[in-house]
Amino acid sequence: xxxxxxxxxxxxxxxxxxxxxxxxxxxxxxxxxxxxxxxxxxxxxxxxxxxxxxxxxxxxxxxxxxxxxxxxxxxxxxxxxxxxxxxxxxxxxxxxxxxxxxxxxxxxxxxxxxxxxxxxxxxxxxxxxxxxxxxxxxxxxxxxxxxxxxxxxxxxxxxxxxxxxxxxxxxxxxxxxxxxxxxxxxxxxxxxxxxxxxxxxxxxxxxxxxxxxxxxxxxxxxxxxxxxxxxxxxxxxxxxxxxxxxxxxxxxxxxxxxxxxxxxxxxxxxxxxxxxxxxxxxxxxxxxxxxxxxxxxxxxxxxxxxxxxxxxxxxxxxxx
Amino acid sequence: xxxxxxxxxxxxxxxxxxxxxxxxxxxxxxxxxxxxxxxxxxxxxxxxxxxxxxxxxxxxxxxxxxxxxxxxxxxxxxxxxxxxxxxxxxxxxxxxxxxxxxxxxxxxxxxxxxxxxxxxxxxxxxxxxxxxxxxxxxxxxxxxxxxxxxxxxxxxxxxxxxxxxxxxxxxxxxxxxxxxxxxxxxxxxxxxxxxxxxxxxxxxxxxxxxxxxxxxxxxxxxxxxxxxxxxxxxxxxxxxxxxxxxxxxxxxxxxxxxxxxxxxxxxxxxxxxxxxxxxxxxxxxxxxxxxxxxxxxxxxxxxxxxxxxxxxxxxxxxxxxxxxxxxxxxxxxxxxxxxxxxxxxxxxxxxxxxxxxxxxxxxxxxxxxxxxxxxxxxxxxxxxxxxxxxxxxxxxxxxxxxxxxxxxxxxxxxxxxxx
Numbered sequence: 002x003x004x005x006x007x008x009x010x011x012x013x014x015x016x017x018x019x020x021x022x023x024x025x026x027x028x029x030x031x032x033x034x035x036x037x038x039x040x041x042x043x044x045x046x047x048x049x050x051x052x053x054x055x056x057x058x059x060x061x062x063x064x065x066x067x068x069x070x071x072x073x074x075x076x077x078x079x080x081x082x083x084x085x086x087x088x089x090x091x092x093x094x095x096x097x098x099x100x101x102x103x104x105x106x107x108x109x110x111x112x113x114x115x116x117x118x119x120x121x122x123x124x125x126x127x128x129x130x131x132x133x134x135x136x137x138x139x140x141x142x143x144x145x146x147x148x149x150x151x152x153x154x155x156x157x158x159x160x161x162x163x164x165x166x167x168x169x170x171x172x173x174x175x176x177x178x179x180x181x182x183x184x185x186x187x188x189x190x191x192x193x194x195x196x197x198x199x200x201x202x203x204x205x206x207x208x209x210x211x212x213x214x215x216x217x218x219x220x221x222x223x224x225x226x227x228x229x230x231x232x233x234x235x236x237x238x239x240x241x242x243x244x245x246x247x248x249x250x251x252x253x254x255x256x257x258x259x260x261x262x263x264x265x266x267x268x269x270x271x272x273x274x275x276x277x278x279x280x281x282x283x284x285x286x287x288x289x290x291x292x293x294x295x296x297x298x299x300x301x302x303x304x305x306x307x308x309x310x311x312x313x314x315x316x317x318x319x320x321x
Numbered sequence: 322x323x324x325x326x327x328x329x330x331x332x333x334x335x336x337x338x339x340x341x342x343x344x345x346x347x348x349x350x351x352x353x354x355x356x357x358x359x360x361x362x363x364x365x366x367x368x369x370x371x372x373x374x375x376x377x378x379x380x381x382x383x384x385x386x387x388x389x390x391x392x393x394x395x396x397x398x399x400x401x402x403x404x405x406x407x408x409x410x411x412x413x414x415x416x417x418x419x420x421x422x423x424x425x426x427x428x429x430x431x432x433x434x435x436x437x438x439x440x441x442x443x444x445x446x447x448x449x450x451x452x453x454x455x456x457x458x459x460x461x462x463x464x465x466x467x468x469x470x471x472x473x474x475x476x477x478x479x480x481x482x483x484x485x486x487x488x489x490x491x492x493x494x495x496x497x498x499x500x501x502x503x504x505x506x507x508x509x510x511x512x513x514x515x516x517x518x519x520x521x522x523x524x525x526x527x528x529x530x531x532x533x534x535x536x537x538x539x540x541x542x543x544x545x546x547x548x549x550x551x552x553x554x555x556x557x558x559x560x561x562x563x564x565x566x567x568x569x570x571x572x573x574x575x576x577x578x579x580x581x582x583x584x585x586x587x588x589x590x591x592x593x594x595x596x597x598x599x600x601x602x603x604x605x606x607x608x609x610x611x612x613x614x615x616x617x618x619x620x621x622x623x624x625x626x627x628x629x630x631x632x633x634x635x636x637x638x639x640x641x642x643x644x645x646x647x648x649x650x651x652x653x654x655x656x657x658x659x660x661x662x663x664x665x666x667x668x669x670x671x672x673x674x675x676x677x678x679x680x681x682x683x684x685x686x687x688x689x690x691x692x693x694x695x696x697x698x699x700x701x702x703x704x705x706x707x708x709x710x711x712x713x714x715x716x717x718x719x720x721x722x723x724x725x726x727x728x729x730x731x732x733x734x735x736x737x738x739x740x
Contacts, residue, residue, distance in 0.1 A: 036635050040533035043526045044547045047609070050602055051550055054561060057568040115362035123356055124363075132363055139370050141721060143663025145692045146373070146714050149699045153707060154376040182369045189366070215352040236556065243558020245666035246692075250699055270560050270666070277563075277670045283572060295564040299557060306556040310549070 058299060061292030068286060076293065082256040082272075084287050091297065093256040097173060097266035101248055102241035104177025104262060105184060109237050112181075113188030114223075114230060120189070121196035122218045133190075140186035148250030151179035156251060163263065171253030171265035179251065180244050188237045195229020196222055232309040239305035243298060245270035269294050377718075380711035381486050383461040386472040386479035390449035391416070401443060406436040409443050416447045441494070445502050452501050452705050453479050487712040495678040496694070500705035505713050511593070511673075511681050511688040512662060512720075518597035518684060519604065519661050524654055526601075527608030531650075534609070535616040536638055555606035563670030566599030571671055580685030591672030594684040599667050604657040611653020615646040648731055655728040659721050665692035691717050 066073050071089045079090030116136070120129055155175040160168045168174070199222050207217040223230065253265025254275055267275070273291050281288055336344050396412050397404055404412075410431050414422055425431070425442065434442075444450060453476045456468050461483070472481050494504030530551075538544035570578050571590035578595040579585065619642050627637040673693045681688045691713060698710035 030633060033633055033635050037533075037537055040529050040537060043529035044533040044538070044544075046526060047530060047547055047551050047554060047605065050554060050565075050605070053569065054557070054565050057565055058561070061568065112362045112365050115359045116366060119356075119359035119363045123359060132367070135370060136363075136366050138725075139366055141659060141663075141725065142370075142373070143665065143692055143717060143721070145663065145665040145695050145699075146377075146717065149695065149710060149714060150373045150376055152699060153380065154372060182366070185366055185369075189363075213348050213352045215355050216348070219355075239556055243560065245558065245560045246696065249666070250696065270558065273560055273564070274666055274669050277567065277672075278675075292564060292568070295561050299561045302556060302558055302561075303553060306553050310552065 054299060058292050058296040061289050062296045065286065065289035065293045068289070070286060071290075080258050084276075084290060087286070089290060091269075091294070093258040094267060094269045094272055094294065095297075096258055096260075097248075097252065097256070098242060098268040098270070100173050100260075100262060100266070101177040101180060101244075101252060101268055102238055104174060105180035105241040105244075106234070106238050108178050108181025109185040109188050109241075110234055113185045113233070113237070114192055116185070116189045117192035117196055117230075118218050118223065121193045122214065122222065136186040136189055139182070140190075142183075144183065144244065144246040145250070147179050147183050148247045151175045151247055151251035155179050159263070168263040169253070169265045171251060172263045173252050173266055174262040176248045176252040177241075177262065180241050180247050183244070183247065184237045184240045187240060188233045191233035191236060192226070192230050195226035195233070198229070199225045228312050228315075232313045235305050235309035235312065239302045239309070242305070243270060243302050245274055249274045269298050273298075377711045377714050379457045379459055380708050381458075381715055383458045383484065383708075384456045384465075384468055385452045385482055385484040386454040386476045387482050387484075388451045388453050388476065388479045390451065391447055396443075396447065401440065401448075404440075406434075406439055409436070409439045412443055412447060413439070421446070441490075441502075445497075445499075450501050451499075452484075455484070455704055455708050486708045487715050491709070491712055492716065495680070496676060496689070497678070498676070500698075500703065500709050503709055505691060505694060505716055507677055507680060508689050508691045508694040508713070509716070512690040512692075514681050514684075515593055515597055515600065515668075515688065515690055516658055516661050518593060519600040520654065520658060522598060522601035523605050523608055523657070527605050527654075528612050528650060530605075530609045531612030531616055532638060532643075535613050536634070536642065551606050551609050555610065559603055559664055560666040560670060562599055562603045563667030565602065566595060566667060566671045570595040570598045578685075583685070585685045591674075591687060592685050593681055593688045596668055596671050596673065596688065596690075597684070599671050600661050600664065603664065603667060604661050607657040607660060608654055611656065612646070612650045615649025615653060616642060618649060619645045648734070652728045652732050655724050655731070659724045659728075662720060662724070663692055663717065665690075665696055668693055669696070691720075 065071060066076070070087050076089055076091050079088065080092050081088040081090050082093045120132060124132065152171075152175070155178055156168070156170060156172065159172070159175055159178075160170075203221055203225055204217050207221045212220070248268045248271040252268060252271055254271075255265065255267055256272060257264065257266040259266050273294055276287060276291055281291075396416070397408065401409070413425070417425075425446075429438075431439065454472065460468060469481055472479055491504045492509065493506050494502065495507045496505075497503040530547075534544065534548060534551075538547070574595075575590035576582050578590045578592055578598070580592070580594075623641050623645060624637050627641045632640070668690055674687045674689050675693065675697045677687055677689055679686075695710050695713045695717065698706040698713065
């Protein structure tokens with residue numbers, strides 16, 4: 002204790018006493034523990050949300066399925082959804098959902114992947130700096146605006162191309178294409194992240210073997226980033242599945258089993274919004290059926306999201 | 322590796338001479354072709370954005386054919402816009418039935434009304450402007466003669482007027498069943514109070530969860546579960562949150578969300594509070610993930626310096642980590658807010674009203690929101706409702722643009738402070 006020597010003698014003693022008497026072991030600090038518990042609870046709240054989604058949807062869906070008027074087999078095997086006459090076959094809604102999602106991903110995947118290749122492999126920093134924010138703006142536009150766009154722009158466009166007698170005013174094709182435009186920025190940015198993560202050495206190896214830029218991009222970079230691209234694809238499908246406002250505005254009201262994309266048919270999410278937007282009495286079969294539908298939607302999107310994360314984790318090509 | 326000594330010459334794998342240059346030219350051509358395609362694909366996104374904006378603006382302005390039920394010029398000797406308030410009230414008294422006039426007086430006494438308000442009432446109740454047909458901006462600009470001809474033929478009484486559907490008046494008048502007089506005041510106020518309340522719930526909890534996950538959580542199963550769960554929650558469709566809100570906040574907790582516990586009697590569970598709680602659940606994962614990124618970006622040396630001076634863990638977080646992570650947290654919150662402002666489906670499900678004219682007054686009132694109005698107006702068949710839907714979309718997009726600009730400014734301003 003060299004530094005303390007020029008202090009008054011008494012103070013030095015005091016300090017030494019205090020030092021030897023001080024208990025330097027970790028003391029429980031009540032405030033700190035309380036704060037930590039509160040923080041932990043906030044974190045756990047997210048699990049509570051998931052659990053309550055499952056419980057709430059499950060509970061009402063259970064009420065629905067235990068009703069003598071419906072059965073699980075009827076729900077999954079019959080082909081008519083008409084709550085008014087107690088017909089609850091989910092397939093018309095599922096087929097319309099699948100159709101809009103397929104059209105959407107058919108639009109978003111090629112465009113998104115190609116845009117990602119351009120942004121990651123070809124674009125100069127300046128061009129990237131212009132194109133990327135524009136795509137981000139596209140991603141930030143509310144879905145109800147896309148719905149307006151589908152109904153007042155895409156549908157008239159389709160009708161003028163394919164003929165007014167072929168294309169209905171409300172149709173799945175228009176909704177699907179616009180959903181595709183909506184999820185394209187997401188697919189682009191996820192794929193681009195995956196492509197940019199491929200190390201430079203791989204590209205240089207390809208160039209060294211005489212590959213052109215295109216060959217490098219298609220045969221080396223994209224395969225190396227394949228897991229990321231697949232994950233982007235799955236997330237895109239999941240988004241398209243749950244998309245509500247675009248289909249509620251542009252795809253039409255009334256469940257219908259059809260394979261014609263120019264026909265109107267209601268999707269799961271569109272049906273939930275239309276029915277719950279009207280006068281809905283609690284504890285009715287209609288009300289409970291919506292929860293069964295929401296549960297279907299929740300399970301499908303959850304599984305897709307889990308698969309996507311698993312794909313990224315399991316099949317990631319690890320470089321150093 | 323020695324070359325095989327075969328009697329016949331080795332088979333060439335690569336073309337040579339003129340063949341080689343043709344082959345190389347082909348490969349490069351393919352390269353150029355695909356590069357152009359890739360660029361085009363990127364431009365499709367920009368094209369879509371332009372088409373969307375063009376489509377909205379095209380509907381928000383343009384010529385309209387207007388019919389006045391009572392000619393405004395016959396009501397007074399001077400134009401209506403030059404009359405004083407008392408003269409306008411006199412016109413109302415002369416042209417409306419006694420009952421209708423008294424009802425207006427009862428809604429809000431004429432003594433308290435502004436001159437502009439009375440003028441609006443005169444137009445709405447006496448003159449009764451009616452838009453018979455509306456034309457898009459492009460048609461109005463480039464096809465004026467044809468429009469004038471069409472209007473003269475189809476609506477002989479009508480006047481052709483230039484109309485911008487987006488006016489200051491549009492922002493300050495409440496909802497109306499007539500598109501000519503409808504405004505977004507109620508919806509705008511509803512959206513703002515909804516978002517404010519949402520943020521009041523989601524921001525503290527989100528930031529606290531992020532602090533826990535980033536600063537306290539050790540690697541064990543429960544923390545892994547929380548983290549995975551947050552990623553999954555951000556992928557749940559918004560309509561599922563709406564169903565959750567309907568069952569939990571609107572129905573089960575009706576006593577709380579309708580305000581019955583606090584002595585409010587005139588509402589059911591379909592209130593701003595229910596909607597805000599639902600929306601808070603929806604944006605919570607976004608806030609948590611963004612706040613985590615912001616906290617992660619605070620260099621470890623800051624923490625170690627604080628620990629070295631004897632600060633406790635919470636002191637370190639409160640005095641050093643949080644202030645430095647704040648810009649990032651705010652940027653993330655603004656992005657979450659812009660998501661909440663545009664979200665429609667959960668609001669429909671938890672029961673936003675499609676037609677109310679009263680401003681929201683507190684968390685227990687019925688409400689409507691901007692996207693709900695847009696949805697409602699878009700879904701109607703009459704063309705004039707499309708026009709006001711377009712005007713409302715412009716209002717919504719302007720709000721989002723402002724928010725995003727604020728986020729970018731915030732990010733740029735503070736991003737250089739950390740190293």
